[in-house]
Amino acid sequence: MTPSSLAVRQDRLEPGDKSQPRLNDADTIAKEIVEKLTYSIGKTTGAARLHDWLEATTLVVRDRIIDNWFNSTIETRRSQAKRVCYLSMEFLIGRLLRDAISNLGLTDPIREALARYDVELDLVELLEPDAALGNGGLGRLAACFMESMASTGVPGYGYGIRYVHGFFRQEIVDSAQVELPETWLKHGNPWEFERRESSYEIGFGGKVTSIEENGRTRFVWRPAERVLAVAYDTPAVGWRGNHVNTLRLWSAQSLDPILLDAFNAGDHIGALLESNKAEAITRVLYPADSHQAGQELRLRQEFFFSSASLQDIIRHHLAQYDDLTNLADKVAIQLNDTHPAVSVAELMRLLVDVHGMEWDAAWTITRATFSYTNHTLLPEALETWPIHLFERLLPRQMQIIYQINAGVLREATQGQGFDDRTISAISLIDEGNGRRVRMGQLAFVGSHAVNGVSALHTELMKQTVFHDLHRLYPSRIENKTNGVTPRRWLHQANPGLSKLLDETIGPGFRDNIEEIAKLDAHADDAAFQERFAAVKRENKERLATLVQERLAITLDPGAMFDIQVKRIHEYKRQLLNILETVALYEQIRSLPHLDWTPRVKIFAGKAAPSYVQAKEIIHLAGDVARVVNSDPTVRGLLKVVFIPNYNVSLAEIIMPAADLSEQISTAGLEASGTGNMKFALNGALTIGTLDGANVEMLEHIGEDNIFIFGLKADEVARMRAEGHGGQAVINSQPLLRSAIDSISAGVFSQGDPGRYANLMNSIRDRDWWMIAADFRAYWDKQRQLDVLWKDRGAWNRVAARNTARMSWFSSDRSIREYARDIWKAGPGAR
Ligand code: 26W
Numbered sequence: 001m002t003p004s005s006l007a008v009r010q011d012r013l014e015p016g017d018k019s020q021p022r023l024n025d026a027d028t029i030a031k032e033i034v035e036k037l038t039y040s041i042g043k044t045t046g047a048a049r050l051h052d053w054l055e056a057t058t059l060v061v062r063d064r065i066i067d068n069w070f071n072s073t074i075e076t077r078r079s080q081a082k083r084v085c086y087l088s089m090e091f092l093i094g095r096l097l098r099d100a101i102s103n104l105g106l107t108d109p110i111r112e113a114l115a116r117y118d119v120e121l122d123l124v125e126l127l128e129p130d131a132a133l134g135n136g137g138l139g140r141l142a143a144c145f146m147e148s149m150a151s152t153g154v155p156g157y158g159y160g161i162r163y164v165h166g167f168f169r170q171e172i173v174d175s176a177q178v179e180l181p182e183t184w185l186k187h188g189n190p191w192e193f194e195r196r197e198s199s200y201e202i203g204f205g206g207k208v209t210s211i212e213e214n215g216r217t218r219f220v221w222r223p224a225e226r227v228l229a230v231a232y233d234t235p236a237v238g239w240r241g242n243h244v245n246t247l248r249l250w251s252a253q254s255l256d257p258i259l260l261d262a263f264n265a266g267d268h269i270g271a272l273l274e275s276n277k278a279e280a281i282t283r284v285l286y287p288a289d290s291h292q293a294g295q296e297l298r299l300r301q302e303f304f305f306s307s308a309s310l311q312d313i314i315r316h317h318l319a320q321y322d323d324l325t326n327l328a329d330k331v332a333i334q335l336n337d338t339h340p341a342v343s344v345a346e347l348m349r350l351l352v353d354v355h356g357m358e359w360d361a362a363w364t365i366t367r368a369t370f371s372y373t374n375h376t377l378l379p380e381a382l383e384t385w386p387i388h389l390f391e392r393l394l395p396r397q398m399q400i401i402y403q404i405n406a407g408v409l410r411e412a413t414q415g416q417g418f419d420d421r422t423i424s425a426i427s428l429i430d431e432g433n434g435r436r437v438r439m440g441q442l443a444f445v446g447s448h449a450v451n452g453v454s455a456l457h458t459e460l461m462k463q464t465v466f467h468d469l470h471r472l473y474p475s476r477i478e479n480k481t482n483g484v485t486p487r488r489w490l491h492q493a494n495p496g497l498s499k500l501l502d503e504t505i506g507p508g509f510r511d512n513i514e515e516i517a518k519l520d521a522h523a524d525d526a527a528f529q530e531r532f533a534a535v536k537r538e539n540k541e542r543l544a545t546l547v548q549e550r551l552a553i554t555l556d557p558g559a560m561f562d563i564q565v566k567r568i569h570e571y572k573r574q575l576l577n578i579l580e581t582v583a584l585y586e587q588i589r590s591l592p593h594l595d596w597t598p599r600v601k602i603f604a605g606k607a608a609p610s611y612v613q614a615k616e617i618i619h620l621a622g623d624v625a626r627v628v629n630s631d632p633t634v635r636g637l638l639k640v641v642f643i644p645n646y647n648v649s650l651a652e653i654i655m656p657a658a659d660l661s662e663q664i665s666t667a668g669l670e671a672s673g674t675g676n677m678k679f680a681l682n683g684a685l686t687i688g689t690l691d692g693a694n695v696e697m698l699e700h701i702g703e704d705n706i707f708i709f710g711l712k713a714d715e716v717a718r719m720r721a722e723g724h725g726g727q728a729v730i731n732s733q734p735l736l737r738s739a740i741d742s743i744s745a746g747v748f749s750q751g752d753p754g755r756y757a758n759l760m761n762s763i764r765d766r767d768w769w770m771i772a773a774d775f776r777a778y779w780d781k782q783r784q785l786d787v788l789w790k791d792r793g794a795w796n797r798v799a800a801r802n803t804a805r806m807s808w809f810s811s812d813r814s815i816r817e818y819a820r821d822i823w824k825a826g827p828g829a830r
Pocket of ligand 1: 383
């Protein structure tokens with residue numbers, strides 16, 4: 001398509017028809033819902049099932065979003081505002097209906113409209129499947145950022161993959177995790193719009209040739225395979241619906257759905273092979289968040305969505321400006337971890353090979369356009385790809401990476417006089433491990449800004465993974481501490497607390513979360529503390545009901561709800577929590593006359609299917625739960641539950657119900673954490689290590705209101721270097737020793753002593769995660785919390801202070817910082 005034909009198309013874009021403003025009263029909405037039911041779904045109100053009501057309601061809400069969506073898009077174009085493109089392999093969105101209704105302020109009229117037909121809004125909302133297009137922290141952050149970009153008026157475009165199967169469904173069978181496929185699209189998806197006109201060809205494999213053109217060598221990539229990327233758009237609504245952004249997810253389709261030659265020759269299966277192979281690219285989300293999968297399909301996914309997004313960005317840009325030299329002034333592209341890092345090479349290819357730009361000019365633009373966020377320092381999670389695979393799949397991008405590398409290494413040697421060791425640390429090619437491309441290095445050198453996600457994590461990035469690149473480019477790394485959206489994680493998840501806030505400090509906190517600080521003045525007020533505690537109690541009852549229904553376990557809402565929910569990983573140390581649980585169990589049994597604080601230990605989270613130790617930890621939690629819950633001597637004092645299938649919707653029920661939040665990772669290993677923020681915002685106390693954003697939470701909440709224990713990051717590093725082992729510590733800690741001995745003897749594994757031999761031996765031998773090393777400090781801190789629990793006023797005061805002091809951890813603040821410091825975009829930039 002020529003730029004001029006696109007220009008004609010833009011002229012036809014007009015703001016939504018304003019002649020008939022939509023009314024939002026219950027009468028109008030009821031009428032519209034029935035219209036949708038009748039004419040879009042083909043059902044009478046009598047025949048409609050709950051699913052039909054969900055669809056009709058969604059369509060009515062969607063209509064209201066679309067007007068503002070058009071207006072936002074048109075306004076961005078009219079004002080020539082800079083666009084922010086957030087490239088992320090994952091968007092862990094959860095349900096959308098309640099979020100949209102609440103952001104649009106339609107909760108009451110819709111509830112009333114549905115009630116007229118005896119339909120309950122809450123039940124309708126519960127039917128919506130979770131969009132689980134992500135693994136955990138990184139994907140959920142992307143979803144919070146989409147919401148905050150819309151709420152703060154940043155013109156944002158999320159780009160990702162429309163997986164047919166999102167994150168697997170977890171069932172627990174005999175205490176062990178079983179993975180089942182997830183089918184969120186089973187009933188269709190009323191939020192998305194297929195955009196067949198926005199589709200791009202994505203190549204793989206083939207050869208690179210060169211042609212001489214105007215005295216210049218031009219490289220031409222002739223891919224052996226081509227796949228079509230088709231766009232699906234979902235509107236992302238911000239607070240009060242004022243600004244609506246777009247989440248554009250790519251779906252892979254075959255260019256030739258059926259190979260006619262093969263089909264006509266009678267090879268009916270063979271005729272479909274190609275289309276199956278193409279569609280496989282977006283069929284399923286990789287469920288590993290800690291180990292690189294290293295499979296070809298994963299690299300195909302990464303390139304597929306990177307190339308489609310860049311082609312789309314360039315096409316949009318050319319349609320508006322007809323010039324690529326100002327790309328970096330009008331577009332910022334954020335790389336959410338290294339999964340889209342191949343974009344750096346692909347943008348260079350598009351600029352140089354396809355659009356004929358000079359290499360140096362293209363490189364300047366590329367660097368000015370991209371920025372990169374790192375989300376983990378775990379060596380096993382850092383992405384690298386074998387050169388032979390990369391070269392076979394992406395031959396031209398590989399050449400470009402070599403050329404980028406040559407430039408960077410020249411700068412390092414000639415400009416800075418770096419030695420050989422430093423050069424090999426900086427290189428985009430790891431020569432040590434059978435030659436691999438390092439995606440972190442590629443993202444780093446291709447970006448003008450590189451950020452970590454908490455202050456500590458950013459410092460550690462400078463000292464460890466990017467030590468030498470940081471020396472070469474000392475002003476490139478900066479910090480952007482994560483945040484969470486208060487709309488989903490406070491207004492919607494905790495309506496009781498939100499209402500109490502309305503009544504106590506006024507509703508201003510809904511527009512400006514900083515106003516929540518006004519709550520501090522009420523934290524000492526005994527009457528307020530009672531009301532705060534009553535809300536918490538209701539939320540705990542809601543969770544207890546869910547546990548009763550799903551697990552047939554009765555929980556006492558009067559007990560302390562002590563909760564650890566997150567992906568299962570050794571560094572997150574669910575095992576430390578379980579060991580403390582076993583030790584507590586044994587202590588209560590041997591000293592039942594003491595005045596124990598009643599506790600419910602709640603766990604939830606998924607293990608990567610191939611992560612053996614993580615699966616053993618889940619198994620152990622279930623085994624411990626079975627024994628503890630059936631032991632009459634601890635009845636009323638200790639319960640243990642593992643809630644299956646942790647996801648965004650479950651988190652919305654769990655976070656507001658917590659008294660105590662467990663954030664106990666081995667210091668230096670949790671990049672930030674965001675669950676820690678959701679819990680504290682909802683008035684849970686935190687027991688945690690000085691890791692990730694806990695460090696900054698301590699600064700904001702104050703040391704009297706957060707419960708920090710254990711080794712610090714530098715101490716962990718030192719002890720690891722000195723070859724710390726667990727056995728000596730275990731010998732000196734009778735409680736820990738007894739817990740490990742009981743587990744090893746088969747007390748919890750139906751007499752099978754071998755079941756947890758690996759887990760227990762790993763603590764005795766290497767104690768890599770400092771479980772033995774931190775046990776005593778953790779135990780002591782827990783007992784301090786037991787004492788605090790008994791002073792109800794004191795506990796509630798601390799809980800209220802947590803809510804009051806968490807406003808800085810709003811993702812609105814994170815987004816404003818990205819917009820100001822990295823993207824130079826958003827309301828302030830105009
Ligand atoms: C290549 C396999 C793979 C897949 C995903 C490796 C690593 C990842 C993610 C980077 C893991 C992740 O989700 N990291 C989390 O990001 C959150 C948002 O910044 C942080 O709050 C968490 O601390 C961090 O573990």
